Amino acid sequence: INEKCQDPCPGSCGQSAVCRVTNHSPICTCPEGFIGDAFTACYPKPPEPVQPVVQDDFCNCAPNAVCRDNVCVCLPDYYGDGYTVCRPECVRNSDCALNKACIRNKCKNPCVPGTCGEGAICDVLNHAVVCSCPPGTTGS
Structure with missing residues (x-):
């Protein structure tokens, strides 16, 4: 700048942007997780919309259980109440x-x-x- 070696980045990029110098010119980019015009401002990327979960299990059964006629039943070779726990006969x-x-x-x-x-x-x-x-x- 004006035939003097200076960092061209200060004041070149927008808020929250990242500046790096390439061939003596400032290059402005938004950091990962941000979007926007890097010369004006970068904003946090909004979260992806959560897709609603389609729940086939209206019983809210425990792992290793299935819902039969709106009642939780442990799978074969598993023991428990079907709602809070269904475990094998032994694990140790x-x-x-x-x-x-x-x-x-x-x-x-x-x-x-x-x-x-x-x-x-x-x-x-x-x-x-x-x-x-x-x-x-x-x-x-």
Whole structure:
């Protein structure tokens, strides 16, 4: 400006605009999230209008529940009142009796054939399989 090195940005852009210099000229733009004429003023972009949600579930059921004849019912293999909770039988071993384990959301005996060696005794202690040899025998 007037053959002197000066920043051309001050006073060049509108309110809330961003100025950057390209080839010695001020370039004004509105920042992200703003709209308007960058040489006059930038304004916050208004939020997108919220589309109304079409609600097929007039029962207002819990997750994993369905509305049947205006009554919330838990899906098969889920348990609860249908309105506040519908959960599987178990999600962790502690949801089951000590002699069962949570296997695919069901409390089951983890001693299935092949769990222990041939002829071994399979017991469940605190949800875990314990294999042992019958009295008078040894092995692994």
